[in-house]
Structures are given as C-alpha cells and as structure tokens.
Amino acid sequence: MARFAELLRLELRRRLRDPLSLIVWLAIPFFMVAIMVAVFGPRGSSSFPQVKVLLVDHDNGLLSRALGAALTSRQLAGYFDVKTVEEDEAERLMDRGDASLLVTIPKGFSRGFLDNQPLSIQVFRNPQESIMPKIGEDLIRFLASSGGALRAALLPLLGDVVDGNRATRPSLAETLAVNARIYNLFDQPAARNLASINALSVAEHHPERKKVSHSEVTGWFAPGFVALALLFMANGQTQDIQEDLVDGRLGRAWTFPARPILALAAKVTALMIAMSFSALLLIGALVGALGWRPGNPIAVFALVLATAAAFGSLSLLLRSLTHNPEAGGAAANGIMVGLGFLGGCFVPVPFLPRFVRGIADFIPTGWAVQGLNVLQGAAWAGAAGGAGWRIGALAATAVLCFALAAHLMQRGAVLR
Amino acid sequence: MATKLSVEKLTKRFGERTAVDELSFAISPGEIYGLLGPNGAGKTTTIKVVTGLVPPTSGKVRVAGFDPFAEPLKAKAELGWVGQETSLYEDLTAEENLRLACALGRVPRAEVGKRVADLVEVIGLADRARERVSAYSGGMKRRLHLAVALVHRPGVLLLDEPMVGVDPQARAYLTETVRKLAGEGHAVLLTTHDMDDAERLCHRVGIIDRGRLLAEGTVDELRASLGERDVLRLEGDFPGGDGRQLPADLGAEVLASHDGELLIAVENGSEALPRVLVAVEKTGAVTARVTLERPTLETLFLKLTGRELRD
Numbered sequence: 001m002a003r004f005a006e007l008l009r010l011e012l013r014r015r016l017r018d019p020l021s022l023i024v025w026l027a028i029p030f031f032m033v034a035i036m037v038a039v040f041g042p043r044g045s046s047s048f049p050q051v052k053v054l055l056v057d058h059d060n061g062l063l064s065r066a067l068g069a070a071l072t073s074r075q076l077a078g079y080f081d082v083k084t085v086e087e088d089e090a091e092r093l094m095d096r097g098d099a100s101l102l103v104t105i106p107k108g109f110s111r112g113f114l115d116n117q118p119l120s121i122q123v124f125r126n127p128q129e130s131i132m133p134k135i136g137e138d139l140i141r142f143l144a145s146s147g148g149a150l151r152a153a154l155l156p157l158l159g160d161v162v163d164g165n166r167a168t169r170p171s172l173a174e175t176l177a178v179n180a181r182i183y184n185l186f187d188q189p190a191a192r193n194l195a196s197i198n199a200l201s202v203a204e205h206h207p208e209r210k211k212v213s214h215s216e217v218t219g220w221f222a223p224g225f226v227a228l229a230l231l232f233m234a235n236g237q238t239q240d241i242q243e244d245l246v247d248g249r250l251g252r253a254w255t256f257p258a259r260p261i262l263a264l265a266a267k268v269t270a271l272m273i274a275m276s277f278s279a280l281l282l283i284g285a286l287v288g289a290l291g292w293r294p295g296n297p298i299a300v301f302a303l304v305l306a307t308a309a310a311f312g313s314l315s316l317l318l319r320s321l322t323h324n325p326e327a328g329g330a331a332a333n334g335i336m337v338g339l340g341f342l343g344g345c346f347v348p349v350p351f352l353p354r355f356v357r358g359i360a361d362f363i364p365t366g367w368a369v370q371g372l373n374v375l376q377g378a379a380w381a382g383a384a385g386g387a388g389w390r391i392g393a394l395a396a397t398a399v400l401c402f403a404l405a406a407h408l409m410q411r412g413a414v415l416r
Numbered sequence: 417m418a419t420k421l422s423v424e425k426l427t428k429r430f431g432e433r434t435a436v437d438e439l440s441f442a443i444s445p446g447e448i449y450g451l452l453g454p455n456g457a458g459k460t461t462t463i464k465v466v467t468g469l470v471p472p473t474s475g476k477v478r479v480a481g482f483d484p485f486a487e488p489l490k491a492k493a494e495l496g497w498v499g500q501e502t503s504l505y506e507d508l509t510a511e512e513n514l515r516l517a518c519a520l521g522r523v524p525r526a527e528v529g530k531r532v533a534d535l536v537e538v539i540g541l542a543d544r545a546r547e548r549v550s551a552y553s554g555g556m557k558r559r560l561h562l563a564v565a566l567v568h569r570p571g572v573l574l575l576d577e578p579m580v581g582v583d584p585q586a587r588a589y590l591t592e593t594v595r596k597l598a599g600e601g602h603a604v605l606l607t608t609h610d611m612d613d614a615e616r617l618c619h620r621v622g623i624i625d626r627g628r629l630l631a632e633g634t635v636d637e638l639r640a641s642l643g644e645r646d647v648l649r650l651e652g653d654f655p656g657g658d659g660r661q662l663p664a665d666l667g668a669e670v671l672a673s674h675d676g677e678l679l680i681a682v683e684n685g686s687e688a689l690p691r692v693l694v695a696v697e698k699t700g701a702v703t704a705r706v707t708l709e710r711p712t713l714e715t716l717f718l719k720l721t722g723r724e725l726r727d
Contacts, residue, residue, distance in 0.1 A: 256520035
C-alpha cells in the first residue's frame with residue numbers, strides 16, 4: 001500500500017507539473033458553464049423542449065374538442081405534446097412526472113359556453129418543474145381568453161342558433177353585425193373583459209411532492225454536461241498513459257519486481273482523482289452560476305468518482321486496442337461521443353428518438369446522466385430505479401474495463 | 417560457477433513468423449555476454465521473454481534459478497533492464513525518478529532515501545538531483561537511465577542496444593560502468609548490432625540472425641574460426657556475380673559477395689593479392705578498389721549470413 005501511495009503521489013505530481021493540462025482541467029468546468037450561461041442565460045436564446053400536456057375531457061363536446069385540436073394544431077405541435085387521456089391515466093402520468101401540465105375540461109363545457117354561463121378550466125401544474133408548466137398555463141390562458149372574446153362576438157348569433165329560433169342561415173346584415181363586433185373587440189381591448197371564460201383555476205398537482213425549485217433548464221442539461229466533461233477528460237488523460245506505454249515507460253515499470261497492475265493502477269487512480277476534481281469544480285460552477293441543485297453531496301461525489309473511474313477505464317480499454325495515441329484518441333473519441341449521445345450527454349434522454357431512449361439504461365454514459373438526474377430529483381429520470389445501482393454498474397464497468405485494458409497493455413508492452 | 421542467466425532452446429513465434437528459434441546461451445556472474453545481430457534478429461524479443469513480458473512459445477529461461485513466468489517477482493528482483501531510449505519521466509526530477517523505481521523495485525522504505533542519495537552521487541548528478549529530467553543533457557539522462565535499473569540491486573543486467581545514439585562521452589561512461597558492474601559480479605547481457613561494442617566490451621559473443629544462434633565464443637575464438645587468414649575486400653563491377661568461378665587452386669575462399677563488393681579470405685594476403693586480382697579480372701570483373709583486412713566479427717557474420725550486420 002505504501003508503494004502504491006508513493007507511485008500515486010508521483011503520478012499526481014507529474015500531472016500538476018504539466019501546466020497546460022492543469023489549465024485545461026481548471027478551464028473545462030468554466031468553459032462548460034459559460035456555454036450553458038450563453039445558451040440558457042437571461043440574454044440567451046434557446047429552443048425549449050416540447051411541453052407535455054395531458055387533456056382530460058369530461059365534456060367531450062364540440063368546443064372541448066376544439067380546444068384539444070387547437071393545442072395539437074400544426075402551428076403548436078412543435079412546442080406542445082398533447083395527449084388526451086382518462087382521468088385515472090392522467091393521475092398516474094402526473095404522479096410519475098411524465099407531463100408538465102394537466103388540463104381538465106368539465107362536463108357541460110360546450111353547452112355552458114353557448115349558454116353564456118361562467119366557465120372554468122382546471123389546470124394542474126407539475127410541481128417538480130417550473131418553466132414548462134408556466135409555458136403551458138400561459139397558452140391555455142390565451143386560448144381561454146380568445147374563446148371568451150369569440151363568445152362575446154358571436155353570442156347573439158349563436159344564441160339564436162342554439163335556441164332554435166332561426167331555421168335559416170344568418171342574414172347578411174346579421175353577419176356584418178358580428179364582424180363589427182369582432183373588430184370592435186380587437187380595437188378596444190377593454191371589450192374583451194366581457195368574456196367570463198378567462199378565469200382559469202390553476203393549482204399544483206400534489207404540491208407536497210415538490211422537490212426542486214432550481215432552474216429547470218439547468219436541471220435538464222447539467223447532468224449531461226457533467227458527464228460530457230468527464231468523457232472528454234477521460235480521453236485526454238488516458239492519452240498520457242498510452243504515451244507511457246508507447247514510449248516504453250510502462251514496459252520499463254513492468255521489468256521491476258512489482259505486480260504489473262500496480263503501476264497502471266496508480267496511473268488510473270491519479271487520472272480518476274484529476275477528473276473527479278475537475279467534475280466537482282464544474283458542478284460547483286453550475287450551482288453557483290446557474291442555481292443547479294444536484295442533490296445529496298455525498299451521493300453526487302460517489303457518482304462522480306464512479307463515473308470518472310468508468311469513463312477513464314473505458315477510454316483506456318479503447319486505447320489499449322490501438323497502437324498509437326493518435327489512433328487511440330480517434331477511436332476513443334468516436335466511441336465515447338456515440339455513447340455520450342445515447343446516454344443523454346448532448347440531448348436529454350427524453351428528447352432522443354423513441355427507439356434509442358431505452359439504451360441509456362444499459363450504457364455507462366446513461367448511468368452517469370440518469371444517476372445525476374435521479375439525485376437532483378428530476379421527474380424525467382425515468383422509472384429505472386435510483387442512483388445506487390447506477391453507481392454500482394459504473395464501478396463494475398471500471399473494474400472490468402481496467403482489468404481488460406491492463407491485460408491488453410501488458411500483451412502489447414513496449415521496451416525501447 | 418553457477419549461471420546467473422540461462423536460456424535453453426528458447427523459441428518465440430508470432431503467428432507464422434519465428435522471432436527466436438531454439439536459442440540457447442548462459443551467462444555467469446561477472447561475465448559480459450554480447451548478443452550480436454542485425455535489427456530484427458530477435459535480440460529484443462529474447463530480452464522481452466527474459467523479463468517476463470512475453471511468454472515463450474517453447475524453451476526455458478532461468479534468472480538466478482527463477483522462472484520469470486512461474487516466479488516473476490523473484491526473477492525480476494534479479495533483473496535490471498536498460499533500453500536504447502531513456503524511458504524516464506521527464507516531468508519528474510532525477511530523485512523522483514529513482515524514488516519511483518524504488519517503489520517498483522520493492523526497496524525497503526527505510527532504505528529509499530539513502531539509496532537514492534548514493535545513486536545520484538555515483539552517477540554524478542547529486543547537485544542537480546532536484547531538477548526535472550527534461551532539463552538534463554542526453555548524457556545525464558543516460559546515466560540516470562542506468563541508475564534507475566540498478567536501484568533494486570539486480571544480479572543480472574540486460575542492456576538492450578545501450579550505445580545507440582549515444583555521444584562519445586556517454587559511450588565511454590557506459591563502457592566503464594558496465595565493466596565495473598561486471599567486476600562487481602553482475603552478469604551482463606548486452607545486445608548490439610555494433611561489432612565494435614561487442615569486441616570492446618564482451619567476454620563472450622553469440623552471433624544471432626533470424627532468431628538463430630549462428631556462432632558463439634570469445635571474440636578471439638570467433639575470429640579464429642575464420643582461420644589465420646587475411647580478408648581481401650574488393651570493390652568494383654563483378655558481372656560474374658559472386659566470384660564463385662575463381663579457380664580452386666587459387667587458395668582463396670569467397671566469404672561473401674554483394675552490392676559490388678567481394679570478400680575473399682586468403683593465406684598471407686599481401687602475397688596473394690596480385691594473383692587474386694588477375695584471377696578475378698579473368699572472370700570479366702573490373703576492380704576499382706582493394707582493401708586488405710584482418711578478419712573481424714563482421715567478417716564472420718558476413719560469412720555466416722552473406723549479409724552485413726547493418727543490413
């Protein structure tokens with residue numbers, strides 16, 4: 001153990017003496033946060049993910065269906081993902097956090113609209129989210145307001161139709177009168193107050209379950225950024241180890257009377273410490289600059305360590321399959337970027353094409369990202385359990401990849 | 417005297433290619449044994465097997481009686497390896513490089529400080545031991561490179577082409593140090609493709625080509641195997657090819673012929689030269705230059721393989 005500690009100390013000293021590497025370690029977190037601030041900050045522009053809306057239609061009438069159709073119209077479909085469901089299903093999905101908003105249209109809504117009675121639409125927000133429900137709520141409010149204005153304009157005509165007092169279509173004079181009312185409404189905003197439908201009943205769905213209050217967008221992307229930073233660092237840091245192999249320094253170490261694994265383990269441990277330090281710095285910057293709340297610090301620390309070990313060992317394994325650092329870098333980059341995409345490092349898993357979403361539960365990048373999602377209490381973390389098994393899976397990956405890499409590197413040992 | 421390193425019928429194949437073919441030799445304490453052969457002859461593969469980095473296809477290796485594969489730690493405790501390139505950590509100091517080697521070499525913790533201090537003194541780097549290796553000259557790196565291999569006091573030194581790319585000063589230092597180490601009882605295996613190194617340093621030399629040991633003995637024994645003859649090196653145009661058509665009663669033996677060069681062994685070279693030249697020119701050859709030489713290890717290698725060591 002003392003020998004390992006001495007080797008580790010010297011490996012860490014080597015890393016600290018490389019000024020460029022040191023700057024890169026320290027710069028990566030701040031660079032990543034700067035990107036996030038630029039993208040999601042107050043002056044930034046971003047394309048938001050779709051707002052998931054559940055619609056429970058107790059009325060099932062002409063106007064309630066029109067509301068659903070408005071939400072799913074071509075113009076809004078890019079921004080809203082609306083699903084009409086039964087009440088039980090809506091409860092279940094909201095409980096699982098699978099939607100941002102639940103809109104309930106009461107029975108008799110269409111009739112009440114035509115009868116000019118006061119109406120109410122119930123809107124339930126997902127308490128675990130902040131931005132998405134607000135966007136959905138504003139749209140429903142706008143649609144309700146528009147509906148109220150429309151009713152104010154059309155009511156005399158519609159009333160006549162509903163009452164059955166007219167057997168024929170409205171006369172030209174009546175149609176012009178309706179037009180005039182509509183223009184009047186748009187010219188005089190105060191006239192819209194005639195509408196009584198714009199009263200929305202908005203409440204949070206099970207507010208006692210509210211877990212996070214930080215910026216939702218940061219929460220969506222921060223875990224992926226942390227994992228991505230670790231991926232890049234793993235690739236960069238393992239290049240040093242491959243150079244030690246190719247330049248014969250590892251081969252020389254293996255001519256000494258120490259177990260071959262000792263020298264390599266010291267190198268990988270030093271790499272893991274460096275990566276974890278940088279990742280924790282990144283997390284600190286995300287917390288400080290963007291208000292991210294990653295969750296239990298001990299669990300986050302354990303997950304970061306396990307992720308650094310897994311990514312480092314995986315990168316080392318990929319490099320051990322190649323003959324020089326350039327080829328190793330290309331191979332590791334290609335495969336790690338693919339794993340990063342599938343694991344949700346670039347785009348959160350729920351936004352990935354449906355057929356690849358499940359893959360995240362079976363790959364190290366997915367374990368890292370989803371583990372951080374679970375720890376931050378995100379509703380979109382999926383139903384595949386907690387962070388514990390993911391930390392275990394990452395640790396097992398680290399051990400397996402390290403053992404394989406060590407075996408392959410010894411087989412390809414170079415003496416120069 | 418018990419051998420420190422023995423290699424018996426060692427064979428190593430990589431797929432279809434045979435890198436080492438039934439190679440056998442043994443080295444006693446205090447002996448410098450040279451493995452002389454061109455690049456690709458199997459010298460480094462032999463060293464890799466001896467250090468336990470590559471398992472042999474067949475054959476037996478013993479380091480101080482230990483099998484490097486069955487008892488790797490015991491065998492490696494007796495081995496110190498020095499390669500042709502200085503595989504040091506340039507971002508560490510000399511002292512740190514030696515401490516790292518101490519950790520790998522299982523040097524008892526209590527002895528590390530003294531051993532490091534002694535070694536930097538011996539290699540003349542005591543005043544610069546705390547400077548990073550990247551600031552050292554090539555010669556200083558060479559000395560440190562050798563010291564790293566000695567940190568755990570091995571009984572057998574493996575020197576794999578140690579003189580390649582070395583300046584004359586460092587070469588002299590290495591030569592002196594290797595002799596001194598042998599004098600202290602270390603068994604030294606030195607691989608080289610330079611016959612001068614082999615002749616200058618080695619007590620015994622094994623000539624190796626394509627993985628096979630072609631000849632073995634002291635430098636004098638190997639020279640004597642060519643007989644007490646001189647060597648005529650003829651350079652020119654030899655349309656007859658290899659000169660084999662020279663008359664049998666000429667008393668000359670064609671050792672090798674290649675690239676416009678003909679090597680002929682004759683008794684009493686200065687007397688034989690005129691008649692050899694006449695005989696050669698009768699075959700249609702045009703001789704541009706003639707050199708009379710004493711036979712060397714290179715001559716022997718040429719005779720054995722038909723190629724020069726540098727090929």
